[in-house]
Amino acid sequence: MNFDSGLPIYMQIVEIIKTRIVTGILKSGEKLPSVRDMATELKVNPNTIQRSYGELERENIVFTQRGMGTFVTDEESTLKGLKATMAREKIISFMEDMERLGYGRDELPGIIEKMIVEGK
Amino acid sequence: MNFDSGLPIYMQIVEIIKTRIVTGILKSGEKLPSVRDMATELKVNPNTIQRSYGELERENIVFTQRGMGTFVTDEESTLKGLKATMAREKIISFMEDMERLGYGRDELPGIIEKMIVEGK
Amino acid sequence: MNFDSGLPIYMQIVEIIKTRIVTGILKSGEKLPSVRDMATELKVNPNTIQRSYGELERENIVFTQRGMGTFVTDEESTLKGLKATMAREKIISFMEDMERLGYGRDELPGIIEKMIVEGK
Amino acid sequence: MNFDSGLPIYMQIVEIIKTRIVTGILKSGEKLPSVRDMATELKVNPNTIQRSYGELERENIVFTQRGMGTFVTDEESTLKGLKATMAREKIISFMEDMERLGYGRDELPGIIEKMIVEGK
DNA sequence: GTGGTCTAGACCACA
DNA sequence: GTGGTCTAGACCACA
Numbered sequence A, B, C, D: 001m002n003f004d005s006g007l008p009i010y011m012q013i014v015e016i017i018k019t020r021i022v023t024g025i026l027k028s029g030e031k032l033p034s035v036r037d038m039a040t041e042l043k044v045n046p047n048t049i050q051r052s053y054g055e056l057e058r059e060n061i062v063f064t065q066r067g068m069g070t071f072v073t074d075e076e077s078t079l080k081g082l083k084a085t086m087a088r089e090k091i092i093s094f095m096e097d098m099e100r101l102g103y104g105r106d107e108l109p110g111i112i113e114k115m116i117v118e119g120k
Numbered sequence E, F: 001g002t003g004g005t006c007t008a009g010a011c012c013a014c015a
Helices: A009-022 A035-042 A046-058 A076-100 A105-119 B009-022 B035-042 B046-058 B076-100 B105-119 C009-022 C035-042 C046-058 C076-100 C105-119 D009-022 D035-042 D046-058 D076-100 D105-119
Strands: A062-065 A069-072 B062-065 B069-072 C062-065 C069-072 D062-065 D069-072
Touching: A009 A035, A009 A046, A009 A076, A035 A046, A046 A062, A046 A069, A076 A105, A076 B076, A076 B105, A105 B076, A105 B105, B009 B035, B009 B046, B009 B076, B035 B046, B046 B062, B046 B069, B076 B105, C009 C035, C009 C046, C009 C076, C035 C046, C046 C062, C046 C069, C076 C105, C076 D076, C076 D105, C105 D076, C105 D105, D009 D035, D009 D046, D009 D076, D035 D046, D046 D062, D046 D069, D076 D105
Parallel strands: none
Antiparallel strands: A062 A069, B062 B069, C062 C069, D062 D069
16 A cells, blocks of 8 residues: 555556666567556556556657557657656656755755765 | 555655654644544554554654653754755665666766756 | 553563573574464464564564564674663662662662572 | 463462552551452452451461451561561572573672662 | 564553 | 554465
8 A cells, every 4th residue: 555646547657667668677669568468467457558558659658569569669869858857857856855855956966976975 | 546665554654754744844842643633634544553653753753642642852953863864865765766767876966956057 | 360560461572582582491593483373372462472573673682584483683792781681670670679678779788698698 | 461470369469468568558557458449459359358368367467356357467576577578589589580690699799789889 | 384564443541 | 532552353475
């Protein structure tokens, strides 16, 4: 059990798949699991996966070949863009979190540098 | 519905309460909701909240007065420590996430600085 | 039937296990009975034993290996510390008992010495 | 709930009353609670209290006046003897406990003296 | 088989 | 009303 993130399930799954692509678990041009398999793995209704795949296709991150399945795009520029966008989102939410903890944006680069040094 | 974070519910609740304290929603010395009220609010069993409160008490973040309730500590040093620890954790998980996206730790301060400038 | 000691059951069990460790019935590194077996032996609910084991783990007196069981620590310094703490507590409660019987603390060493001589 | 001490209930009650006498809660010559009241206070059957009072009478620690009740003896020598016996028992069980923890009898006076000094 | 978590529901002491 | 403890019983992950 987990508390509600607010995000609809199919979008949570979109995020999961994007992360898998961007971290290399799913590679450029590779076939995604079938809608049925993915539904079984994530324990959701196949319709939900269908919707997630649809959203990913709309964003040009995957493409479907009739009768063959769904594949990660092989356009490197799209994948680069995806990576950049996800990084951007991570950074923004990180900055917001830190702001709520009382750390101003200007302090962050310094704090991180300090932690890198200490962490060594 | 939300995908399993792996963290047990009572620890998720601990995190929720820590965040409320550190962001000022719950103030130093203030009374927490009663075990029963919190259980109703979060829709879990009172025993689960009991366990969360117990964990927070072990960490000296709250204290309980028999028959009166559970209160946020008023030791400022503890609260400062909590803030620092939560910030540290946020930074570490941020650095790990970014690393998985292919950004080296040394790049991060620069990237953030760039984003701050752009964001203005 | 026995009159209430005031100590909760799970803490009474903690004391029982500590005594077993310190007197050598349970040895360093040895496996404790499973939660279920201990519950059967002591005729309490498994949850209560779970809580006792949890408390012992927090005190670093035992550690658990997932799926394997709960074991007495093999850190000799911890075991020595446990022995010393239990002795200290025994001495303190002995001194308090004797004080209530009208014997001052300063008299105690003398009284004990006398009894040792007589007892021979 | 408390784990079995092995001692029969009526003897546990004898010990409770002896402690009350020796610590001055019940004074020399004073009336003990009626069998019924004592039974209510300790939540046992009046017959059990009857048996405890009988045992105390056999030991000359209390005496019964028909129609009046049960009273603590006013023979000071008996009370002194009781105190000495209880102290003796406390010391013996203390020495046994410490022995089981690995402390020899000869060490005890020294250990206690050390703790008295530290405790100041 | 092992410990870990959770719910449902009860009863207790303290205020 | 408040937290503290306990039982009964379920389901889970890890080995």
